[in-house]
Amino acid sequence: MDQLPPWVTSVTDTNGRPDGSMLPAPPSEPEDPRRLLVPPATAELFQEIVRLGPRERDGLWLPARLVNYVREISRRRRFLRQYSWSVPTPAAIAKIAAFVEDRRLLEVGAGSGLWAKLLSEVGVTVTATDDGSWSAGTEGVKKSLPSGFSVDRGRFYPVQQVDGAGAVRRHADHEALLLCWPPYERPLAIEALSAFRGDELVYIGDWKCTADDFFRVELATAWQLVETVSLPTWPGINDTVYLYRRRLWNESIARRPNPHLTPLQ
Ligand SMILES: C[S@@+](CC[C@H](N)C(=O)[O-])C[C@H]1O[C@@H](n2cnc3c(N)ncnc32)[C@H](O)[C@@H]1O
Numbered sequence: 001m002d003q004l005p006p007w008v009t010s011v012t013d014t015n016g017r018p019d020g021s022m023l024p025a026p027p028s029e030p031e032d033p034r035r036l037l038v039p040p041a042t043a044e045l046f047q048e049i050v051r052l053g054p055r056e057r058d059g060l061w062l063p064a065r066l067v068n069y070v071r072e073i074s075r076r077r078r079f080l081r082q083y084s085w086s087v088p089t090p091a092a093i094a095k096i097a098a099f100v101e102d103r104r105l106l107e108v109g110a111g112s113g114l115w116a117k118l119l120s121e122v123g124v125t126v127t128a129t130d131d132g133s134w135s136a137g138t139e140g141v142k143k144s145l146p147s148g149f150s151v152d153r154g155r156f157y158p159v160q161q162v163d164g165a166g167a168v169r170r171h172a173d174h175e176a177l178l179l180c181w182p183p184y185e186r187p188l189a190i191e192a193l194s195a196f197r198g199d200e201l202v203y204i205g206d207w208k209c210t211a212d213d214f215f216r217v218e219l220a221t222a223w224q225l226v227e228t229v230s231l232p233t234w235p236g237i238n239d240t241v242y243l244y245r246r247r248l249w250n251e252s253i254a255r256r257p258n259p260h261l262t263p264l265q
Helices: 031-038 040-052 060-080 088-101 114-121 140-142 163-168 187-196 213-222 249-253
Strands: 105-108 123-130 160-161 177-178 200-204 221-228 240-246
Touching: 040 060, 040 177, 088 114, 088 200, 088 221, 088 240, 105 140, 105 163, 114 177, 123 163, 163 187, 177 187, 177 221, 187 213, 213 221
Parallel strands: 105 123, 105 177, 123 160, 177 200
Antiparallel strands: 200 240, 221 240
16 A cells, blocks of 8 residues: 555554555645635635725825825726725625624615625625616716716626615615715715614724714714724725624614604704
């Protein structure tokens, strides 16, 4: 018999004969958690995101930094439209997946569906929705978009066309809610959160540019920040993943007038 591999001390098959064909399977290579997490096609997508996403330029002297800042504006604009307003990383995806566990995750204002796709690749059950108001069809439509920005809706993942609060009501069985860069000039975030009855919220963005004060007050009142994950960000932006768990829930809160939804008398 050929020399035994080092991890085998003795081999005896059921007939009591040493037999190479009966060798136990070699121990598997220690699993690389990132390989488990990211299938090959997704790994390529992450490489693309790194290539087209924000560039590290911290060490530059001031004039060069200013030039870089200006260059990054057009790169960012393209990235926002084609990928996402926040730059996902494998670590952020893993953290969100671990937080959400086996809950169904509803994303509202999902745009291209990039985050939904990456989360679904690691086993999260995701439903992505967006009202399509920022989706560019023709150049004319693009110019009339409320923000002046456009997104390629559903580029990475099926995105149902429905407004935020309607999506929450339609998918009332989803226990976790995802909001990535909800606009600050429209009430998407507070409307979706007010209608939501689940217990986990994933909010991604920069506080100074997303959602509104009603949303912030609601979070401060009824939600507990559990963890944050920092993300690569564009110059002047501070993008972070915030993981929240519902802190209090009772009928008096459910009935509390929401100035955003109930006109004040
Ligand atoms: C800043 S973009 C962010 C898109 C996506 N989350 C991302 O990170 O790329 C805001 C998105 O919210 C959507 N949106 C705006 N108002 C909405 C509403 N009332 N209901 C649902 N989606 C809305 C827009 O169509 C747009 O796709």
